[in-house]
Amino acid sequence: MTRNPVTVGPNDSIRKVRLLMRQGRVRRLPVVEDRRVVGIVTDRDLWERSPASLSEEPEADGHDLADHLRVMGIMTLQPVTVLPTLSVLEAAQRLREVHIGALLVVEDGILVGILTKGDIIDALLDGYRASINASRS
8 A cells, every 4th residue: 555645635726636647657646635535536537527628738828727627526526445454355356346446545534545456466466475485495
């Protein structure tokens, strides 16, 4: 799990989301208000829910629709959340069941991390390598 992931607020601009995703090389950002999870915004949300006219670069006057559109207009409400005590195998099953790429890890209603498919693959590979090394000893 990635602890303390980069987040956005529901009133942040689409431009900010794009910038944070590009800088952090991430495909999803939890949406948090008053430390509580209110949604998630993904690269797919940007692609599917943003107007086709939304450009990557600002207009000549320095303004762009991406500065005016807000996260709340494209985010997914009620994202799938899990407790930090969930096992790697249970998390993998949950991702498979709901056909998503990440789980938001929440404790007492507060976001503590994000668990992606990549994190799960890494954990399974680490366990596999450890068992191989143990069997060679």
